[in-house]
Amino acid sequence: MKLRLDVDELNDDFFEETRLLGITATLKNYQFCMxxxxxxxxxxxxxxxxxxxxxxxxxxxxxSIYQYKEVNSPLTHYLYQNQFDGEYLLPEFKHMDFIWLMKYDLVDDDKCNWIKQTVRNLTGVQLVAELTNEQIKNKGNMVF
Known part of the structure; x- marks a missing residue:
C-alpha cells in the first residue's frame, strides 16, 4: 500500500484561519519593516x-520573510518579500511587493482594518488589499 501526501490539503491547513494582505510599496523590505x-x-x-x-x-x-509574534497571544505576523531578482513568490500578484500573513489566532475585522488603514498611510505605500486564500494559485510557495 502506498501513502500519498495530499499537498493541497497541507496547503489549505497552513492557511486555515489566516488573514492575508497584499501591499504595493516603493520601499526596500527593511525600510518597510522599520x-x-x-x-x-x-x-x-x-x-x-x-x-x-x-x-x-x-x-x-x-x-525573505520578516516575522513578529504578538505579546501574550499566539498571533504571529509574517511579511513575505514577493519579488527577488525578477521572479515572484506569487506570480499571480506581480503588482504586490509584500504579502502579509496573519496566522495562529483569529484576527477580527476591526484589527485587520486598523492594520490596513495604518499601512495605507505609511510613506511609500501605494496599495493595501485584503486577499483571500482562493485568489492564491501558488499557495505552496508560501508554506514554510
Whole structure:
C-alpha cells in the first residue's frame, strides 16, 4: 500500500484561519519593516530560518520573510518579500511587493482594518488589499 501526501490539503491547513494582505510599496523590505515597527508598535525581524527558496529555470531565488509574534497571544505576523531578482513568490500578484500573513489566532475585522488603514498611510505605500486564500494559485510557495 502506498501513502500519498495530499499537498493541497497541507496547503489549505497552513492557511486555515489566516488573514492575508497584499501591499504595493516603493520601499526596500527593511525600510518597510522599520516603518511598520514604528507606526504599529510591532517588532518585525528578518527570520532567515523560514526564508523561501525556489528553483526556476535552473536558478535559485530567495524570498525573505520578516516575522513578529504578538505579546501574550499566539498571533504571529509574517511579511513575505514577493519579488527577488525578477521572479515572484506569487506570480499571480506581480503588482504586490509584500504579502502579509496573519496566522495562529483569529484576527477580527476591526484589527485587520486598523492594520490596513495604518499601512495605507505609511510613506511609500501605494496599495493595501485584503486577499483571500482562493485568489492564491501558488499557495505552496508560501508554506514554510
Amino acid at each position: 516603518q511598520l515597527n514604528t507606526n504599529l508598535g510591532y517588532d518585525f525581524r528578518l527570520n532567515p530560518e523560514i526564508e523561501i527558496h525556489l528553483r526556476r529555470k535552473e536558478r535559485s531565488y530567495y524570498f
